[in-house]
Amino acid sequence: MGGVAEVVVATTVLESKEWYLAAYVPENVPTSDHLKLRTTKVSLEHNLIPDQHVVLQTLLISVDPYLRSMMTGRVGDLYLPPLQLDKVITGFGLGKVVKSKNSNLKEGDIVVNPYCPVAEYCVVPLDFLQKIDPTPNIPLPNYMSSLGVPGFTAWVAIELIWNPKPESNVFISAAAGGVGMFAGQLAKLKGCRVVGSTGSDEKVQLLKEEFGYDDAFNYWKESDFDVALAKYFPNGIDYYLDNVGGKMLESVLNNVNKGAHIAISGMMSQYNTIPSEREGVNNLMNMIGKEVKMEGFLCGTYLNRYGEFAQQMEVYLKEEKIIAKHKINEGIESFLESFVSLFSSSNLGKVIVQVAK
Amino acid sequence: MGGVAEVVVATTVLESKEWYLAAYVPENVPTSDHLKLRTTKVSLEHNLIPDQHVVLQTLLISVDPYLRSMMTGRVGDLYLPPLQLDKVITGFGLGKVVKSKNSNLKEGDIVVNPYCPVAEYCVVPLDFLQKIDPTPNIPLPNYMSSLGVPGFTAWVAIELIWNPKPESNVFISAAAGGVGMFAGQLAKLKGCRVVGSTGSDEKVQLLKEEFGYDDAFNYWKESDFDVALAKYFPNGIDYYLDNVGGKMLESVLNNVNKGAHIAISGMMSQYNTIPSEREGVNNLMNMIGKEVKMEGFLCGTYLNRYGEFAQQMEVYLKEEKIIAKHKINEGIESFLESFVSLFSSSNLGKVIVQVAK
Numbered sequence: 001m002g003g004v005a006e007v008v009v010a011t012t013v014l015e016s017k018e019w020y021l022a023a024y025v026p027e028n029v030p031t032s033d034h035l036k037l038r039t040t041k042v043s044l045e046h047n048l049i050p051d052q053h054v055v056l057q058t059l060l061i062s063v064d065p066y067l068r069s070m071m072t073g074r075v076g077d078l079y080l081p082p083l084q085l086d087k088v089i090t091g092f093g094l095g096k097v098v099k100s101k102n103s104n105l106k107e108g109d110i111v112v113n114p115y116c117p118v119a120e121y122c123v124v125p126l127d128f129l130q131k132i133d134p135t136p137n138i139p140l141p142n143y144m145s146s147l148g149v150p151g152f153t154a155w156v157a158i159e160l161i162w163n164p165k166p167e168s169n170v171f172i173s174a175a176a177g178g179v180g181m182f183a184g185q186l187a188k189l190k191g192c193r194v195v196g197s198t199g200s201d202e203k204v205q206l207l208k209e210e211f212g213y214d215d216a217f218n219y220w221k222e223s224d225f226d227v228a229l230a231k232y233f234p235n236g237i238d239y240y241l242d243n244v245g246g247k248m249l250e251s252v253l254n255n256v257n258k259g260a261h262i263a264i265s266g267m268m269s270q271y272n273t274i275p276s277e278r279e280g281v282n283n284l285m286n287m288i289g290k291e292v293k294m295e296g297f298l299c300g301t302y303l304n305r306y307g308e309f310a311q312q313m314e315v316y317l318k319e320e321k322i323i324a325k326h327k328i329n330e331g332i333e334s335f336l337e338s339f340v341s342l343f344s345s346s347n348l349g350k351v352i353v354q355v356a357k
Numbered sequence: 358m359g360g361v362a363e364v365v366v367a368t369t370v371l372e373s374k375e376w377y378l379a380a381y382v383p384e385n386v387p388t389s390d391h392l393k394l395r396t397t398k399v400s401l402e403h404n405l406i407p408d409q410h411v412v413l414q415t416l417l418i419s420v421d422p423y424l425r426s427m428m429t430g431r432v433g434d435l436y437l438p439p440l441q442l443d444k445v446i447t448g449f450g451l452g453k454v455v456k457s458k459n460s461n462l463k464e465g466d467i468v469v470n471p472y473c474p475v476a477e478y479c480v481v482p483l484d485f486l487q488k489i490d491p492t493p494n495i496p497l498p499n500y501m502s503s504l505g506v507p508g509f510t511a512w513v514a515i516e517l518i519w520n521p522k523p524e525s526n527v528f529i530s531a532a533a534g535g536v537g538m539f540a541g542q543l544a545k546l547k548g549c550r551v552v553g554s555t556g557s558d559e560k561v562q563l564l565k566e567e568f569g570y571d572d573a574f575n576y577w578k579e580s581d582f583d584v585a586l587a588k589y590f591p592n593g594i595d596y597y598l599d600n601v602g603g604k605m606l607e608s609v610l611n612n613v614n615k616g617a618h619i620a621i622s623g624m625m626s627q628y629n630t631i632p633s634e635r636e637g638v639n640n641l642m643n644m645i646g647k648e649v650k651m652e653g654f655l656c657g658t659y660l661n662r663y664g665e666f667a668q669q670m671e672v673y674l675k676e677e678k679i680i681a682k683h684k685i686n687e688g689i690e691s692f693l694e695s696f697v698s699l700f701s702s703s704n705l706g707k708v709i710v711q712v713a714k
Contacts, residue, residue, distance in 0.1 A: 069646075079646030245642060267642045280637015285602060285624045287653030289426075289436025294651045296644030 012044040018088045018119030019335050024073030027274045029343050034071065035089070035336045042121040044099045051102050055123050056095030061116060062144040063338045063351040064178065067091060068271040077271075078298075089118040092149050094132075094140060096356075102126060110134055112143055118335055120355055137318045145350035146324040147313055150178030153299040155309045157241050157263040158186040160302060161295065164239050166191030171233065171252060173219075174243035176203040176325075177342075178350040179265055181211055183241050185322045188212045192239070195232045197248065199345025206348060210323060220345070225251035236260075244269045246279040253286045262294040272343060325349030369401040375445045375476030376692050381430030384631045386700050391428065392446070392693045399478040401456045408459050412480050413452030418473060419501040420695045420708040421535065424448060425628040434628075435655075446475040446692075449506050451489075451497060453713075459483060467491055469500055475692055477712055494675045502707035503681040504670055507535030510656040512666045514598050514620040515543040517659060518652065521596055523548030528590065528609065530576075531600035533560040533682075534699075535707040536622055538568055540598050542679045545569045549596070552589045554605065556702025563705060567680060577702070582608035593617075601626045603636040610643045619651040629700060682706030 022036045044055055067089070069078035083089055093116025097109045105111065111129040116122070134140060138147070145151060157179075164170065170187045174180045175196025184207065187194045196207045196216045207216035215232055222228040229237065229251050236257035242249055245267030252262065270278045287294065316322040327347045329338045332355045341347055379393040401412055424446070426435035440446055450473025454466045462468065468486040473479070491497060495504070502508055514536075521527065527544045531537045532553025541564065544551045553564045553573045564573035572589055579585040586594065586608050593614035599606055602624030609619065627635050644651065673679040684704045686695045689712045698704055 077642060077646065079643075249641070264641070264645050266645065270642055275640060278639040278642070280639040281641055282635040282637040283632060284606070284621070284638055284651075284653075285434060285627055285635070286436075287651070288621050288623065288655065289434065289653070291654050291658060292652065294641075294644070295649065296641075296646070297648050298645065301648060 014042045014044065014121050016040050016042045016119050016121040017332050018117060019332070020088050021071060021083045021085055024085070025068075025071045026073060027277075028272050029340050030068075030071060030336070031340075032336060035339070037333065037335075040119070042119075042123060049101075051126065053123050053125055054097050054102060054105055054129070055099035055121065056111065056113065057098045057121055058093055058095050058113075058116060058119060058332075058355040059110070059357070060094040060141060060144050061118055061332075061335065061353040061355060062092040062148055062150075062178075063335070063342065063353060064091065064149055065266055065268050065271060065342050067339065068343075074275075077275075090115050091118055092116060092144065093118075093355075094143050095122070095124075105129070105131060110140070112148075118332070118353075120332055138314065141326045141328060141350075141352050142317060142324050144352045145178060145326060146182060146317055146322060147310055149299060150350055151182045151313055151324075152302075152306060152309055153179045153265050154182035154186055154241075155313065156297060156299050156302045156305070157265060158183055158190065159309075160305065161263045161297060162239050162261055164190055164192050168192045168238040169233055169235055169257070170194045170239045170241070171229070171237045172196045172241045172243070173248050174198065174266070174268055175207055175213065175216060176211075176348065177243060177268075179243055180241070181325060181349065182322065184211050184213050187239075188214075189316070189321060197228075203345075203348060206325070210325070219248070226254050229255040239263075241265060242267065246270055246281075250279075250281045250283055253281070253283045253290075253292070256286065256290050256292055258290050260290060260292045262292065264294065264296040265299075268343065327351045328354050330354050371399045371401065371478050373397050373399045373476050373478040374689050375474060376689070377445050378428060378440045378442055381442070382425075382428045383430060384634075385629050386697050387425075387428060387693070388697075389693060392696070394690065394692075397476070399476075399480060406458075408483065410480050410482055411454050411459060411462055411486070412456035412478065413468065413470065413473075414455045414478055415450055415452050415470075415473060415476060415689075415712040416467070416714070417451040417498060417501050418475055418689075418692065418710040418712060419449040419505055419507075419535075420692070420699065420710060421448065421506055422623055422625050422628060422699050424696065425700075431632075434632075447472050448475055449473060449501065450475075450712075451500050452479070452481075462486070462488060467497070469505070475689070475710075477689055495671065498683045498685060498707075498709050499674060499681050501709045502535060502683060503539060503674055503679060504667055506656060507707055508539045508670055508681075509659075509663060509666055510536045510622050511539035511543055511598075512670065513654060513656050513659045513662070514622060515540055515547065516666075517662065518620045518654060519596050519618055521547055521549050525549045525595040526590055526592055526614070527551045527596045527598070528586070528594050529553045529598045529600070530605050531555065531623070531625055532564055532570065532573060533568075533705065534600060534625075536600055537598070538682060538706065539679065541568050541570050544596075545571075546673070546678060554585075560702075560705060563682070567682070576605070583611050586612040596620075598622060599624065603627055603638070607636075607638045607640055610638070610640045610649070613643065613647050613649055615647050617647060617649045619649065621651065621653040622656075625700065684708045685711050687711050 170192040176198040204216045207213040240262045242264040243266045246269040527549045533555040561573045564570040599621040600623045603626040
């Protein structure tokens with residue numbers, strides 16, 4: 001039992017396809033010139049220090065708009081750490097442990113991975129992994145939506161930043177998107193009157209019939225947002241969750257009530273534009289007389305409240321008080337197409353890439 | 358003693374010059390085509406219902422930028438009640454009681470009048486009058502500045518909206534103006550590092566040598582505000598009191614620290630422009646990644662805190678911890694010129710019209 005050479009490990013090497021950034025994308029949507037797929041090898045033993053790393057097989061990857069701001073090659077925009085050229089892209093994902101020397105995580109366990117490479121397999125540090133116990137009530141894609149970044153972002157806005165009174169008038173843009181879908185439902189559970197804007201008639205119907213929005217409109221069909229908002233908010237807007245920025249934000253500022261509170265979680269209309277060509281908001285002066293508060297936020301700042309959120313959201317999901325809608329694309333190859341689709345109003349629900357079942 | 362005709366009052370009628378709005382001013386600074394002076398008559402007895410009205414002689418009138426937004430003929434802008442055509446203009450003033458049937462206010466008393474007609478004499482309701490006891494320590498013009506709208510506005514921002522930690526980096530625009538002058542001194546008393554922007558080299562000197570600003574710059578001499586703010590704030594901006602709006606606000610958003618708090622008390626650079634031609638702020642997206650809070654406010658909302666403010670400010674004035682600088686123009690005739698001067702960077706200190714001594 002004493003010799004050092006006694007145990008010989010047959011190193012298993014897995015082939016793993018991964019997406020990497022081949023060129024920065026200063027403006028417009030990325031193409032296959034910018035995001036490319038390649039095959040790498042992941043060793044099941046390599047770097048596997050006990051209690052520090054595990055090998056994961058990626059099951060699901062959340063496709064989120066914020067990633068766009070990390071591809072520009074500029075510091076700024078959302079001030080998130082820029083992606084590096086030739087390095088694998090990292091997002092939010094769900095994986096299965098395929099190799100572990102850690103006593104708390106065994107092979108077959110399912111974990112949420114907030115720094116998930118967009119790759120089929122990966123060796124990752126344990127620090128940020130969160131083990132989940134799948135239940136029949138909560139299908140796995142929910143960990144990328146209702147219980148993931150979009151759901152948590154929505155909850156931070158509604159619960160922590162606003163905590164609105166019943167009957168408040170709430171407006172949500174990109175309302176059928178990842179964040180909007182949950183924000184509207186959470187605001188309805190608070191007793192608010194909720195109206196959403198979205199990019200297709202099909203999604204208008206979805207908002208009203210499935211997510212319980214009081215009203216909704218297709219912004220492509222409105223020639224004047226000022227007029228549209230005045231029509232949908234005869235009593236003015238008390239709360240606005242901004243996911244788009246630009247002209248919609250400007251029109252909201254023309255329709256706010258005294259003391260209105262605007263939370264900005266994203267500005268999708270501006271992500272594909274270089275800073276000097278972004279739409280200016282020229283009526284910020286309205287904020288004085290109407291005493292408007294506007295604040296940008298990142299859900300990561302509120303991670304200490306994630307547990308409380310998850311507990312509440314799980315109850316809502318089990319009681320079917322909140323529903324999640326997913327657009328699941330199969331195979332890691334679909335990542336680029338999935339990402340580009342975020343900017344085309346074409347999706348119903350949260351976009352997820354299913355890398356493996 | 359019984360006959361109704363027994364007491365015959367010799368009605369005294371005073372001639373009173375007053376400024377009225379002859380035409381709306383949709384853009385640019387007002388001229389003598391818009392603001393006109395006329396002579397009216399004020400009866401010392403007319404309408405003088407006991408416990409409801411008194412007759413005042415106006416001593417001082419505060420000349421404030423917010424009045425500009427009430428002259429446009431538009432609803433909106435600051436959402437303050439628009440001035441009516443042919444009606445006397447109303448501001449914030451100080452008056453002496455010349456006739457009273459009220460037991461609490463006797464002739465000769467000095468009162469602050471928040472709804473003061475820009476007129477030599479007026480009959481006003483008692484409701485909002487506040488009697489003051491002049492002391493040698495606090496000259497009367499202070500009731501239009503340090504203890505008036507500008508001082509209270511500055512206090513609301515620094516004390517109630519921010520309450521900044523010592524060492525915080527504070528930027529104030531229109532720093533030598535009515536609000537800015539007190540805001541900077543109040544922030545210094547909190548232990549902050551304070552930098553101001555202003556419109557002349559003379560005022561830069563005033564800010565640094567008299568108001569105790571750590572640094573100051575003349576914005577006319579800066580070709581690029583981004584560069585200027587990066588230079589004056591090597592550690593970034595934590596708090597910004599916005600009195601101007603437009604390009605300066607945009608550059609602040611390029612130089613903010615995480616969690617920065619912007620309070621908007623005015624937007625002087627935009628008041629003389631019609632809404633469609635106002636400068637857009639095109640980098641609000643920075644608010645997300647930097648988690649910036651921005652809020653507009655009106656000091657009137659915080660009137661319940663005025664007493665607390667006045668007590669604190671009086672102590673500061675007596676101890677000379679805060680100094681007030683006034684630009685006093687003589688005679689009610691000077692009102693138009695005084696008002697226009699607000700928009701030309703030409704004043705040192707708070708602009709006041711002295712109607713009578």
